[in-house]
Amino acid sequence: MILKVVISVVCAVSVLTVGILIGHFGIDKGSSAPSWVNDVAKDVDEALIEKFLSEVDNMQIQENLRELTKVPHMATTPGDEQTVKLMLERWRDPETGLDDAWREEYMVYLSFPDTKNPNKVTVVSPSDTVIYTAREKEKPYTADQDDPEVVQPYAAYSPPGNPKGKLVYANQGKPSDYQELNKTVDLRGTIAITRYGGAGRAAKAINAAPYGVIGVLVYTDPLDINDGLMSDINETYPHSWYLPPSGVERGGFSTHYGDLRTPYLAAKGNHTDFADITGIPPIPIQPIGFEDAYVLICELGGEAAPADWQGAFNCSYNIGGPGFKQTSAFNSSDVKLETFNHGELKNSSNVMGVIRGSVEPDRYVIYGNHRDSWVHGAIDPSSGTSVMLELTRVLGKMVKQGKWRPRRSIIFGSWGAEEFGLIGSAEYTEQYFTKLSERTVAYINVDIAVFANATLRASGMPSVQNVIFKAAKQVNAAGMESTSVYDNWIKYSNWTSPEHGLIPKMGHLTGAGSDYAAFVHYLGITAMDISYTYDRSKTNARIYPAYHTAYDTFDYASKYIDPGFFSHQAVARTAGNVLIRLADSLVLPLNCSDYAELLEMYLSRAVDLYQTDLCLISEPLKSAVASFRSAASHLDQMILSSDLAKETPMKVRRINDQLMLLDRAFLDPLAFPDKYAFSAGMSTFPGLADAFAKAESSGQSSDWDKVHYHLSVLSQNIAGAANTLCPLFSELKKYN
Amino acid sequence: MILKVVISVVCAVSVLTVGILIGHFGIDKGSSAPSWVNDVAKDVDEALIEKFLSEVDNMQIQENLRELTKVPHMATTPGDEQTVKLMLERWRDPETGLDDAWREEYMVYLSFPDTKNPNKVTVVSPSDTVIYTAREKEKPYTADQDDPEVVQPYAAYSPPGNPKGKLVYANQGKPSDYQELNKTVDLRGTIAITRYGGAGRAAKAINAAPYGVIGVLVYTDPLDINDGLMSDINETYPHSWYLPPSGVERGGFSTHYGDLRTPYLAAKGNHTDFADITGIPPIPIQPIGFEDAYVLICELGGEAAPADWQGAFNCSYNIGGPGFKQTSAFNSSDVKLETFNHGELKNSSNVMGVIRGSVEPDRYVIYGNHRDSWVHGAIDPSSGTSVMLELTRVLGKMVKQGKWRPRRSIIFGSWGAEEFGLIGSAEYTEQYFTKLSERTVAYINVDIAVFANATLRASGMPSVQNVIFKAAKQVNAAGMESTSVYDNWIKYSNWTSPEHGLIPKMGHLTGAGSDYAAFVHYLGITAMDISYTYDRSKTNARIYPAYHTAYDTFDYASKYIDPGFFSHQAVARTAGNVLIRLADSLVLPLNCSDYAELLEMYLSRAVDLYQTDLCLISEPLKSAVASFRSAASHLDQMILSSDLAKETPMKVRRINDQLMLLDRAFLDPLAFPDKYAFSAGMSTFPGLADAFAKAESSGQSSDWDKVHYHLSVLSQNIAGAANTLCPLFSELKKYN
Incomplete structure (x- = not known):
């Protein structure tokens, strides 16, 4: 009887178990999560970054450079066409190429002897x-x-x-x-x-x-x-x-x-x-x-x-x-x-390559460098092109092997005719103005990858500082085994930030020194420029000496700029790390509080400089900067305090759009109609500084009016940027 | 024995069933769908629209008008302040108000006798x-x-x-x-x-x-x-x-x-x-x-x-x-x-109200009208304000009762100082330029709601035609029980579209007749203007005769413009229907193929007009229009052929962003620097038409150069718009 009971109980338990199993696994619950629910919540994969870093090969970069510098490749010459073909061949390689690559042609006005x-x-x-x-x-x-x-x-x-x-x-x-x-x-x-x-x-x-x-x-x-x-x-x-x-x-x-x-x-x-x-x-x-x-x-x-x-x-x-x-x-x-010299209309090519994004294909991270040189251009620009080709080889291989597909799309641009005035990149931004402005998360420029082999140099909008620091901490400095790029950098160039303490000093992209210019000044896209550079205690050279001469050759680069190509490798690793983080992070690694810090510094400098003259630094400007800080803190807080991977992807997208579009708010094409495509209103408050200098020297009241006008422009831009950091209007409204 | 077997089987089946039940309902599958999965897929609710239509009350509109027109309310006068308070009171009503309402003040330059x-x-x-x-x-x-x-x-x-x-x-x-x-x-x-x-x-x-x-x-x-x-x-x-x-x-x-x-x-x-x-x-x-x-x-x-x-x-x-x-x-x-007359700086208020969106709070549908009149302004603008107050009452009530929350945020704007030159709406767009440009799905303007009580009149970008038609088919024409607004409209004004056959004729928003101007010309936002208007077989009056006079009173409006307020009701229902569809639809009800149709018509008109002169209508323009058509068809096809409610919300958002931002691509502030805030490059190809007229009359080659220049601007704008309809670049690229 006991046995029977035991058997019955065992049977019953077994049957129950089978039932539970059938119930749990055999029947579709109807409400089970669609397959994309996990995809949209995926974040950057640190193991993949490690793998990427380990695969970036200095010797591959060296061989890229050797190949690229075989002949002079001034824009639109046969040598340039040879590099176009090389880029296309690499980016269409079935083992290590990108999803797609093509050329974009423009009929541009050049000048030759x-x-x-x-x-x-x-x-x-x-x-x-x-x-x-x-x-x-x-x-x-x-x-x-x-x-x-x-x-x-x-x-x-x-x-x-x-x-x-x-x-x-x-x-x-x-x-x-x-x-x-x-x-x-x-x-x-x-x-x-x-x-x-x-x-x-x-x-x-x-x-x-x-x-x-x-x-x-x-x-x-x-x-x-x-x-x-x-x-x-x-x-x-x-x-x-x-x-x-x-x-x-x-x-x-x-x-x-x-x-x-x-x-x-x-x-x-x-x-x-x-x-x-x-x-x-x-x-x-x-x-x-x-x-x-x-x-x-x-x-x-x-x-x-x-x-x-x-x-x-x-x-x-x-x-x-x-x-x-x-x-x-x-x-x-x-x-x-x-x-x-004579002017000539010539057909100049950009070479474009794409890795399609999986979750947000309509968000672009763009990485670019020009391809044309004045002569062999080993350093300018082929050091950057060699780095770019190594990046695309490593990333392309992971894509082709099915091991990786970025969350967002990555676009690579090999620009033509930069040496004649940033022509390829500027025409590209003109042609795709609206699309790029609406969808581009960031632009990474690596032109001259290595000016010299001492330390990293990085310039960009303040919001990219954080992701560059993060990447630089993960990469070994050129030729060093236990010092990071970051720790090496801080030795050469640093300052004390009110918020972060002692940190490396980032530069600003205020001029038009390379292809970031059209992205920054014309489109208002968050951008950065990354390279290795000089030990300034050792040289005062305004730039590496062979710049734009017939001596900028493979021999020169490999003997005197970066023997062993370790600096090239450090730049490739750092820039590639930044690129992957921008492409894969659930929440874009752009930090608006660092923007606020910079605005506050500019404000306090402006107060020091101009306040005594005319009580110039008006309340609207101060209050705009304060609004920006408050909106930035609020957004930061929201990002930190939420488990966004579990929330609706619409919320993540909303936050990311706010971060992506922040720099657009500083663009004011109508405020500076007389400055050709230099319309960024913020940066170092240049409009204000220029107007102030002019008014001080002339003393005319119409010039002082212009100072007030620029103050208004600035206040509105900063307040507008603060607004874009808020999801709705009510946060900033005042009741009466 | 048989009994025992039967009992055992019954027991076993029961136990199995219990097991299945436990397995299915008792154990969390881990992969079950998060609660937001259904929210993000929700589409417009037709029953809710029916409920909205049934609740819009002509007598409420009449009483709104009576209240609004008690005293003259020229901008910034005490009468104007009285309407500000009225709007705020209504929009903050605990039973029928909005989520939030506030005033925005501007110090503007007016002129008075x-x-x-x-x-x-x-x-x-x-x-x-x-x-x-x-x-x-x-x-x-x-x-x-x-x-x-x-x-x-x-x-x-x-x-x-x-x-x-x-x-x-x-x-x-x-x-x-x-x-x-x-x-x-x-x-x-x-x-x-x-x-x-x-x-x-x-x-x-x-x-x-x-x-x-x-x-x-x-x-x-x-x-x-x-x-x-x-x-x-x-x-x-x-x-x-x-x-x-x-x-x-x-x-x-x-x-x-x-x-x-x-x-x-x-x-x-x-x-x-x-x-x-x-x-x-x-x-x-x-x-x-x-x-x-x-x-x-x-x-x-x-x-x-x-x-x-x-x-x-x-x-x-x-x-x-x-x-x-x-x-x-x-x-x-x-x-x-x-x-x-003397100029005076006066404090003018916009009154703003918001219903927060549930799924995409960072997408805005804006509905607006000015509040200021010249005298009592019963028709201009209070007919529109009465309609707006009835809309917000019905929608506000549904929100306050917890029966509805739109997918996207709805912003209501009661603009100040329109009569002096669209000032309130223009200052608003200037203040929030970036934010509005990035997030606004559409702007609906209902200023003079009823010019006369014969038929609907609607103007707007071609992409809104479809949603206006859809709404107009669902609403009874003013004072009619079995004729829709649509069927009535087509009797008064129609044309034969190559694509749709006989349809009502929509107008274009080319001028600056009301507050849509800044949204259209300055921000490039998809916009429409809706009203009831004349039977042109009965009058040639250039506008309703009491326009901007002391006779535009409640007495005049209720006796001679819309006795019974049925036309006001029809406008409220039609505009409100459009508003709900724009706010709630999973895929934005904006149709880019209708845009393509209009571009093709303009192109063919331009070919007829200018072709013989100089082979002017260049291949780039033709090919830009063809690209636009092809991108529009492709997008339409994708929307029709997918069950987007089941796909990743990122795809829906991508498509919606393309639809939302389409009109931005036609905005080219740099192409027409001499035209103040009239920068829309497309519309009726006005830049081209002006340049052509000037060149034909002067015959000068520099003027013909300008014609070519405008052709280039136009080609680039249209090609750019086509580009924004594509998710990536590869669709439009050419291999070499």
Whole structure:
């Protein structure tokens, strides 16, 4: 009986168990979660980041660079087309490529010298005899530097012409330099020699023309680039990273960016020459090496130039009689400048690649760099392109193997014709303006990946500081095993933040130094620029010395910039880590409280500077900054205190949209109609600063009105940004 | 034994069943759906719409109107403040109010006459004796028309002044009218009398000044407003809806909209007078009744004006000698215009109300109307405000009772100071520019709800046609039991669409006639304007005759515009239906294929008009329109073919974002920098049409270049819009 009972109980329990099992697993509960419920809640995978970091290979980067720098690849030349094909081939590779890759073409206005009629700089006697000729090409030290495709040094967008006149030395060609010079020298009909730095390239000619100067020379002084060194016998390349005497910096000589014929419109070939081109040199300008500049400057007559105009030459820099000193062999001679540059419409390509997002394909993280160089461009831009190709190889492989698909879409851009004025990236933003503005989470720019191999350098909107720090803490510094990029960085550059204490110092993207410009100033997209850079205790070079010269080759990069390619690797790891976090994080890793901190610092600086004058720093500005801080804290608090993975994805999206669109609120195209695509109203309060400076110097009440106007613009922008951080209106409303 | 087996089996089955039940219901599967899964998939509830329609009450609307029109409520007067308080009280009602309501204040620049020194129009003899004085106030027929708060008829923003000169008749004051007049009359030092219509109010004075005209009068000709009728003994109000002889249309006389001192900036009191005010009359201008205009015009000398300048007076409209005819008692007399208007900074309020969205609180449907009138404003704007209050009562009640909460947030705006130039709505869009631009699904404007009681009239972007039609089919036409608003509408106004066949004709929001302007032209938000309007077979009145006069009262509205308030009810039901659909639909009821149809029509019209001249209609424009069509079809197809309620909410949000942001893509503030806040690039291709007209008339190649430029702008805008309809780039890319 007991047995029977036991058997019955056992049976019953078994049957019950079977029933429970059937009930639990066998019957669809109807309300069970759809498959996408887990997908939408997924966050960044730290293990995947570790895997990514371990796979980034310095030797692959080195081989990428070797491949990219085989021939000169100036924009739209056959060498450029070769790199287009290389990018497409890599990004379409079935094992390591992206989901998709294609080219986007634009018909853009470029400027070239005449290969049959090289530009010339000569000294000619009063009887028109040539008594000195500046070097037309740089002296080759290796076979590649002697490639016939090495373009003659020239100033792109300089007009053709053959001005001849007495030489003067105009320092850096700033407005104040010509103003100073004009006090003692009649500049009409002169040729001015200037050194790089202090003013934009085109500005050196634009600033000169109103004084009657008819031609401009520009060179790089050894003081500014070579820490004073000059000799290629033992001091400069090929013995070091320093610029040889015949090295010449080429460049785009325009103050605007984007295709000059089609402002605000994509250069798609449907334009006439309607748009008047402005911002280019009105008079011929030509760059020369310091070897020739030495000969010209040291023979100049007239008074000695001011102390801060003196460079590294072992002679007095005189301002010019105008012209050469009486004791010189050049006495009474003129300098003659013959330029044969011509404009040309050329087909320039961006190469685009995409990894499609799984959950939010309509959110884009864009990573880009230009592809075109002036000559071989090993550092500028191929160091960045080598890094980008290594990133896409590692990420592409994970995608192709089915191991990873980012939450958001990633777009890679290999921009064309950057050297002529950020043209490829600007045309891209013009063509896709609305779409990019509405959907882009962030833009990461890695142009020159390695200026030097000492430390990380990062610039960007304040909201990206946090994610860059996080990534930099996870990556080993170049060539170090137990020091992170972050710990190394903080040694070279730091400051004490009221909120975070001692942290590395980030830069701002205020200018138009690389392809981030159109994203920042035209679209208002959160952006950053990442590279490795100098130990400033070791050099004062304004940039790495081979910049834009024929010496920026694989040999130079691998011997003197980053032997072993460990700095390239550190940049690839750091930027890739940031990229993955932006693409995969459930909540975008953009920090609006760091934005608030910066605004508060600007405000307090503005109060210090202007308050005493006129009680200028008005209550609306103070209250706008306070609103921003309060909205930022509120949003931060909400992110920290919620388990967003468990909440509706609409809430996550809402928060992410607020973070994504924050920088758009600072964009005010209507407030600065006179500044071409420099419409960001915030940054360092530049509108206010400019207006204040002008009002202080003029004292006119209409100028003070403009100061008030800029205060209003600023207050509205910051209050508007605070508003975008709130889900609804009621948070900021006041009852009456 | 059998029994035992049976019992055992029964027991076993029972136990199994219990097990299954426990397994199924008792154990959490872990993967069961979170509660929000159903919420995010919810679509519009048709039963709720039926309930809404049934609750909209014509008598409530009538009582709202009675309340709103008790006193004159010109912007910023005590009467206006009374309506502010009324709105706040209604929207904060615990039973029928909204979630939240508050006021937003702006310090705006208005213009008023001097109550102690009324503006005067007189005829003065050469010896300066006044021989005729125009009426200073309208003749009262009811007590409210005699209210001391009835503002004297005046032209807001007309400067003060006292010009005196010979009178001329300048028709409608268009540029061509003054040009024509100037052929035979020396206009220097004259006063021009003009009739309303043909040109904007301010334009009548702005166009006159260059010819030396020193003052302008403006009146409403009975031909244009009264179907020719003139007598208040038996023809005009109080016997009909027609304008009595002394009625005068007031108005804002400026060509821009928004606060004139603070373009692009919210008028928050932190501005100086920096901004130069443009677009207002440079010479005094004053409106008068046709009673006085009759006396002045019929005495004019000179030649008879052209046939199309003649109005309804029983005399010849002569152009003026200049001045009166020799046979007139006014012979050699001047007309003297004395205006004492002054500008004033006044605190104007918007009243804002919100119903918070449940699923997507960060998506806004905005419904608005202005609150300020010129006098009692029964029709303009209180007919619309009465409708809005009835909508918020019905919707508020459902919210307060817990029966409804919309998917998206609904914002109600009761704008201030519209009559002075759409100021409240413009300042609102300036203050919240980024936030509104990023989050607003659509703007619904119901200003004058009922011009007349014949048929619905609707204008808007092409994408809203579909939802308006859907709503109009569900609502009974005013005063009809078996005819829908839609079926009634199609009888009055229709066209044959290539895609839909015979449908009602929608208008476009191209001008700045009401508060939709800033939403459309400045923000690029999808918008519509809804009202009931005339049977055009019965009247040619350019607008309802009491417009902007002292006769626009409750008596007038309830007797002659909408007795029984059935048209108000039909508008409330139709607009409310559209509002609920926009707020609640899973997929936004915005149709991009209807946009494509309109673009194709514009294209084909442009081809007809311009093709033969210069092969102008370039391939990029054609291909942009084709891309738009293809993207629209693709998106439509995706919406139709998917069961989006079952898919990830991210996909729904993506589609909705594409639909919401479509109109933003047509906004190009940089392409038309010279047109103040009229930056929509598309619409009827206005940039192209203007440029073409100018080029054809001048024949200059620089003007033809501008035509090409506008073609490029247009092509890029349309292609950009097509792009925003695609989730990624790859859909539109071309491989090389």
